[in-house]
Amino acid sequence: xxxxxxxxxxxxxxxxxxxxxxNRKLKYxxxxxxxxxxxxxxxxIRYVRTLxxxxxxxxxxxxxxxxxxxxxCLLIILLQKKFSVKETASFLLDSIVFQYKDTLKLAxxxxxxxxxxxxxxxxxxxxxxxxxxxxxxLKILTTALFSVMMLRKSLxxxxxxxxxxxxxxxxxxxxxxxxxxxASVSDSSSQNYTVGxxxxxxxxxxxxxxxxxxxxxxxxxxxxxxxxxxxxxxFGMALGMLGMWWNDGAAIAxxxxxxxxxxxxxxxxxxxxFGGLLVAVxxxxxxxxxxxxATSFSIIVSTxxxxxxxGFHVDLMFTAGAGLVIGAVYMYxxxxxxxxxxxxxxSSSSVSSATAAGAERGAEMEAFxxxxxxxxxxxxSAVHITD
Numbered sequence: 221x222x223x224x225x226x227x228x229x230x231x232x233x234x235x236x237x238x239x240x241x242x243n244r245k246l247k248y249x250x251x252x253x254x255x256x257x258x259x260x261x262x263x264x265i266r267y268v269r270t271l272x273x274x275x276x277x278x279x280x281x282x283x284x285x286x287x288x289x290x291x292x293c294l295l296i297i298l299l300q301k302k303f304s305v306k307e308t309a310s311f312l313l314d315s316i317v318f319q320y321k322d323t324l325k326l327a328x329x330x331x332x333x334x335x336x337x338x339x340x341x342x343x344x345x346x347x348x349x350x351x352x353x354x355x356x357x358l359k360i361l362t363t364a365l366f367s368v369m370m371l372r373k374s375l376x377x378x379x380x381x382x383x384x385x386x387x388x389x390x391x392x393x394x395x396x397x398x399x400x401x402x403a404s405v406s407d408s409s410s411q412n413y414t415v416g417x418x419x420x421x422x423x424x425x426x427x428x429x430x431x432x433x434x435x436x437x438x439x440x441x442x443x444x445x446x447x448x449x450x451x452x453x454x455f456g457m458a459l460g461m462l463g464m465w466w467n468d469g470a471a472i473a474x475x476x477x478x479x480x481x482x483x484x485x486x487x488x489x490x491x492x493x494f495g496g497l498l499v500a501v502x503x504x505x506x507x508x509x510x511x512x513x514a515t516s517f518s519i520i521v522s523t524x525x526x527x528x529x530x531g532f533h534v535d536l537m538f539t540a541g542a543g544l545v546i547g548a549v550y551m552y553x554x555x556x557x558x559x560x561x562x563x564x565x566x567s568s569s570s571v572s573s574a575t576a577a578g579a580e581r582g583a584e585m586e587a588f589x590x591x592x593x594x595x596x597x598x599x600x601s602a603v604h605i606t607d
Contacts, residue, residue, distance in 0.1 A: 251514050257495045258518035259353075263525055264488045265341065266349040270530070276480030277472055278341035279464035281489050282334065286460055288493035290453035293446045300446075315447055316454070323451050325437055330455030332430035337492070338463060339423040346416025348532050350523040354393050354542050355420050357515070357549060361386055362428025364552075370432050382551035389544030396537035512553025516546040 269275070294308075301308045316323050344352050361383050367373040375383075397413065438448065464472065472479070519542060526532035 247510060251510055251517075253498060254511060254514035255518045255521060257491070257498060258515060259521040259525070261488070261491050261495055262344060262349050262353055262356075262522055263529070264484065264491060265344045266352075266526075267529065268482070268484050268488055269341070269345040271484075274480040276482075276485050277464070277468045277477075278345075279338060279460065279468050280472060280477050280479075281341070281485065281492075282337045283457060283460040283464055285337070285489050285493040286334075286453050286456040288490065289497070290450055290457065292494065292497055293449045293453065296446045297444075297450070300444075312447075312450070315443065316451060322441070322443070326448065326451040327455050329430040329434045329437075330452045331459055332426045332433075333452065334456050334459045334463065336423050336426045336430065337460075339419045339426070343416045343419035343423060346411045346413060347420065348397075348526060348530065350519070350526040350532055350534075350538075350542075351393060351397050352416070352420060353519050353522040354545050355390050355417070356424060357386060357519075357545050358390055358421065358424040359427040359431075360549065360552060362425050363431050364428075366428045366432040371436060376556045378554060379552050379556075382548040385544050385551070386548035389541045389546075389548060392541030392544065393538055396535065396541060512550050516549050519546055519549075 294312075297311070298305070298308045301311065343356075347355070364375060364379070364383055368375065394417070434448075434452075438445070441448075523532070523534060523542065527534060
């Protein structure tokens with residue numbers, strides 16, 4: 221009897237160790253996926269926008285990415301309904317058409333995300349990839365401020381300090397880039413540093429507001445994240461087509477929707493469409509510290525790659541500014557210390573909402589992820605697929 225109990229305990233310990241090793245491997249895979257997705261999208265957009273030859277219409281690329289995203293989410297919903305076309309169609313009709321008031325709530329964030337996606341192309345076309353990657357981290361600042369104002373979330377002292385460091389780091393990079401403005405855009409007379417900077421700042425502000433607004437909608441609804449992204453995508457396609465007609469209508473009528481599309485352009489579009497979906501799946505195993513580390517590491521990857529691909533010049537000021545941003549991102553992602561919040565009520569509310577969001581995400585991903593490796597990560601915000 222004793223030998224049997226000892227053998228059973230040994231088996232349980234071995235199984236627990238095996239599951240722990242599997243989770244650790246999944247975390248490292250998650251880190252790699254997040255780093256590659258963060259860095260590759262920006263670098264690839266910069267690359268295709270600086271190539272000689274016919275330029276593709278960025279407005280058409282935004283619309284195409286939305287189309288691919290909606291089709292993918294529809295296929296995932298079809299998979300959840302066990303490939304029952306009738307049940308899927310009935311579900312979509314009820315959720316999108318009959319509950320139109322709920323669907324209309326997505327019009328605001330969809331408009332902002334469409335604007336943001338177009339502005340990203342403008343910003344990356346006019347800024348060095350590394351500069352964009354560093355400056356774009358201001359979205360952490362705007363998201364935090366909107367979270368405090370709209371969701372009544374509380375931030376720890378360390379997080380407030382990290383936001384100040386983040387702003388300081390971005391400011392140092394901008395001062396450095398202002399001094400080297402002529403050199404940084406000398407490879408193309410069509411590039412305008414000021415236009416790129418304005419575009420990335422507006423993009424950060426819109427990203428912060430839309431992300432918090434979308435999180436608020438998700439928390440007040442039982443709808444799946446895939447359905448929400450179908451609703452977002454439908455609005456995104458309509459608004460994107462309107463923007464495409466307004467900005468490039470005559471040129472697209474003359475040259476065609478797919479004018480200038482090369483294999484590399486298609487890679488950018490697929491990355492933009494599926495990158496967010498991939499991150500939504502991976503984020504189940506990536507806690508906030510891992511996501512912060514991935515963002516920081518992707519800045520380093522973008523900078524090093526920019527040196528070799530685009531001849532980007534790194535000096536002491538850029539290194540200092542980027543270092544502050546990397547440190548600030550990591551600090552902001554650290555978990556709050558117990559009792560560290562100045563508002564206990566707000567803190568407990570944040571914890572409970574984070575737990576609910578994590579549970580909701582776990583249920584969503586259950587059908588698509590290996591059940592043997594239970595997620596031990598605890599993401600603190602609702603998943604929204606935008607990039």
